[in-house]
């Protein structure tokens with residue numbers, strides 16, 4: 001269902017089939033850890049999924065979801081479904097398209113560094129950043145659809 005190949009931002013995950021909005025693209029599978037445990041792993045590969053909870057990505061070909069790259073104009077979002085971390089399609093994916101999601105959508109400022117973005121989209125912010133640094137239209141678009149976790153909203157003053 002997916003093809004993993006090298007890109008200028010490391011490995012990328014490309015879909016071999018068409019996926020429509022509302023479908024589950026793939027699940028992320030790495031272990032769930034707290035910030036205290038992040039010292040023991042490479043923090044560049046930790047996705048924030050709670051106020052102090054992170055998914056440490058398993059960077060192995062079997063963990064396809066964990067290899068999906070960031071984009072500032074993504075075709076998926078992270079959806080937290082109990083213990084599961086799912087990539088949910090928000091924009092039609094055609095065969096051959098790279099699968100992507102916005103790493104900043106679930107991130108809060110205190111757990112964000114200034115990682116430079118290489119997504120090359122016309123909406124690229126330059127850095128991956130965190131939710132409150134997204135353009136307001138994007139914040140509203142994700143919020144209206146219920147894609148912004150509660151802990152992120154608690155940290156955003158204007159909400």
Ligand SMILES: [Zn+2]
Pocket residue numbers: 071072073117118119120121123124125126127
């Ligand atoms: Zn970008």
